[in-house]
Amino acid sequence: MSSLIDYRKISVSLIATVFNEENNIIEFLESYKRQSVLANDFIIVDAFSSDQTYPIIKKFSLENPKLKIRLFRKKSNRSQARNFAVEKSQSDYLAFTDAGCVLDQLWLKELLDKLASSQKKVVGGFFRGISKNNLEEAIVPYFLQLNRNVNEKNFTPTTRSLLIEKRLWQKLGGLNEKLELSEDYQLMLRIKQEKIEITFAKKAVVFWYPPKSFSSFLKKITSFAKSDIEAGIIRLKVLSIFARYFLLVLILIENPFIFLLAFLLYIFWSISKNMHNCPNSWYYLPVLQISSDFGIMIASLLALPKFKSRAL
Numbered sequence: 001m002s003s004l005i006d007y008r009k010i011s012v013s014l015i016a017t018v019f020n021e022e023n024n025i026i027e028f029l030e031s032y033k034r035q036s037v038l039a040n041d042f043i044i045v046d047a048f049s050s051d052q053t054y055p056i057i058k059k060f061s062l063e064n065p066k067l068k069i070r071l072f073r074k075k076s077n078r079s080q081a082r083n084f085a086v087e088k089s090q091s092d093y094l095a096f097t098d099a100g101c102v103l104d105q106l107w108l109k110e111l112l113d114k115l116a117s118s119q120k121k122v123v124g125g126f127f128r129g130i131s132k133n134n135l136e137e138a139i140v141p142y143f144l145q146l147n148r149n150v151n152e153k154n155f156t157p158t159t160r161s162l163l164i165e166k167r168l169w170q171k172l173g174g175l176n177e178k179l180e181l182s183e184d185y186q187l188m189l190r191i192k193q194e195k196i197e198i199t200f201a202k203k204a205v206v207f208w209y210p211p212k213s214f215s216s217f218l219k220k221i222t223s224f225a226k227s228d229i230e231a232g233i234i235r236l237k238v239l240s241i242f243a244r245y246f247l248l249v250l251i252l253i254e255n256p257f258i259f260l261l262a263f264l265l266y267i268f269w270s271i272s273k274n275m276h277n278c279p280n281s282w283y284y285l286p287v288l289q290i291s292s293d294f295g296i297m298i299a300s301l302l303a304l305p306k307f308k309s310r311a312l
Contacts, residue, residue, distance in 0.1 A: 010092070010093065010112055010115070010116070011040050011090075011091040011092045011093065012039045012040060012091050012092070012093040012094070012095050012108070012112070012163070013039055013040060013041050013042070013043055013085075013089035013090070013091040013093075013094055013095070014032070014039035014041070014042045014043065014095045014096075014097070014108070015043050015044075015045075015082060015085040015086065015089070015094055015095065015096050015097075016028075016042075016043075016044050016045075016096070016097055016098065016099050017044070017045045017046075017047065017078050017081040017082055017085070017098075017099065018044060018045070018046045018047070018049060018053050018057070018099040019046065019047040019048075019049050019053070020049045020050060020051045020053060021049070021051075021053045021099045021100060022049070022051040022052040022053045022056060024099075024100060024209065025053055025056050025057060025099060026056060026060070027102055028099050028100070028101060028102060028103070029057065029060050031101075031102045031103040031104075031105075032067065032103055033064060033067060034103075034105050035103065035105060035106075035107065035108050035109070036105055036106055036108075036109045037108050037109040037112060038066075038067065038068075038108070039068075039091075039095060039108065040068065040090075040091050041068040041069075041070055041089070041090075041091070042067055042068060042069045042070065043070045043072070043085040043088055043089060044057055044069060044070070044071050044072070044085075044099075045072045045073075045074055045076070045081040045082070045084055045085050046071065046072070046073050046074075047073075047074065047075060047076050047077070047078075047081055048073055048074075048075055054071070054073065057069070057071055058071055070088065072084070072085070072088070077177070077179075077180040078175075078180060078183065079174075079175035079176060079177045079178075079179050079180065079183040080177045082096065082159065082174070082175055083174040083175055083177060086166065086169060086170075086174060089166065091166060092165065092166055092167075093115070093163060093164065093165055093166060094163070094164050094165075094166050094169060095108060095111060095162070095163045096159040096160075096161075096162045096163075096164075097159070097160060097161060097162075097206055098159070098160045098206075098208070100208070100209055101127075101160060101206045101207060101208050101209070102130065102206070102207040103206055103207075104204070104205040104206065104207065106203065106204070107125065107161070107204050107205060107206060108204075110125070110201045110203040110204035110205075111123050111125055111161075111163040111201050111204045112163070113201070114163075114199055114200075114201035114204065115163055118199040120197050120198065120199040121164065121165040121168045121196060121197075122157070122162075122163070122164050122165070122168070122191060122196060122197070122198045122199070123157075123162070123163040123164070123198075123199050123200075123201050123204070124155055124156070124157025124158075124161065124162055124198055124199070124200050124201065125157065125160075125161030125162065125163070125201050125204030125205065125206060126161060126200075126201070126202050126203070126204060126205050126206070127144055127145075127158075127160055127161050127205065127206045127207070127208050128144070128205055128206075128207050128208070129143075129144055129207070129208055129209075129210050130207045130208065130209055130210075131210060131278075132212075134278075134280055134281035134284065135213075135214065135281065135284055136210045136211075136212065137277075137278040137280060137281045138274075138278045138281040138282070138284035138285055138288055139210040139211055139217050139284075139288065140208075140210050140277065140278070141274040141277045141278065142217070142221065142288060142292060143208075143210060143220070144208065155198070155200045156185065156188050156198075157184075157188060157198060157200075158184045158185070158188075159183075159184040160206055160208060161204060161205070161206040162184070163201075163204075168191075168196065172187065172190055172191065172194070174187075175187055176231065179227060179230075179231055180227065181223055181224055181226075181227035182224060182227040182228050182231050182233060183231075185228075185233065186231050186233060189233070214287075214291075217288065217292075218291055218292070218295050221292045221295050221296060221299075222295040222296065222298070222299035223299075225238065225295070225296040225299040225300050225303070226299045226300070226302070226303040228300075229299075229300050229303035229304060229306070229307055230303055230306045230307070230308075231308070232307060232308035238296055238297075238300060241293050241296055241297060242297060244266070244293075245293065245297070247262075248262060248263065248266070267286045267289075270285050270286050270288075270289035270290075271285045271286060
């Protein structure tokens with residue numbers, strides 16, 4: 001069925017927001033140019049970048065009129081910018097991705113294929129990390145659902161790789177404009193609460209650049225944890241982190257020797273669970289695990305007074 005799709009009958013706008021992306025914006029734009037199927041238009045909202053992002057995109061759009069890039073500038077966070085772009089769209093469907101990524105050549109085609117074959121209103125694409133060194137390779141699993149960790153039935157898409165019916169987006173009220181992070185996760189939770197089925201297009205791949213340093217890794221991890229709490233989102237994964245350390249403290253009080261064994265087992269687990277994803281950088285995994293654990297717990301506790309302050 002998917003091979004017989006008439007793409008002219010599926011109107012879709014591609015939407016991306018940008019801010020200070022001059023170092024990788026050309027690679028992103030070129031990856032769209034290479035798409036086997038192009039959107040009806042490509043709406044880009046620049047949040048008044050202070051670098052050369054805007055003029056680079058403007059020049060690229062003038063040189064490639066067939067891409068139908070529509071470039072806007074708006075002082076906004078990511079949620080506001082995406083909602084603004086949706087208002088500018090005249091298409092029936094919306095495809096979302098991030099400017100700090102590279103699109104696989106078949107990305108949009110695979111999303112549309114899955115849309116037609118499943119007849120669902122929400123299609124989540126996949127993503128993979130692009131690592132340039134061992135540290136970045138070890139960081140990727142902390143932000144992406146990778147192949148061996150993916151449960152297609154419970155997969156939660158993000159706006160890094162997403163296709164959604166515009167009418168559904170509007171019915172749900174779009175993204176929560178109070179949120180700068182976790183906005184797409186909150187939207188997916190609302191979609192699931194409405195019992196709307198989400199289908200998964202595993203071959204619709206977006207390649208993502210991870211944080212380049214340990215400090216930027218920790219900053220990103222804690223920012224997401226803080227944003228989740230402020231949005232009224234409590235993830236099971238975060239609760240399990242608190243539970244682990246609560247148990248370790250109890251063991252330490254009861255028997256320091258058993259605590260040492262339990263802690264060593266935790267170190268071993270932090271390596272074994274992701275070693276297949278980063279065989280060349282496994283030695284970073286315990287440091288990343290423990291630092292992210294404490295970063296998430298501290299950020300979550302500090303954000304508790306603002307719990308649900310940014311909920312809808």
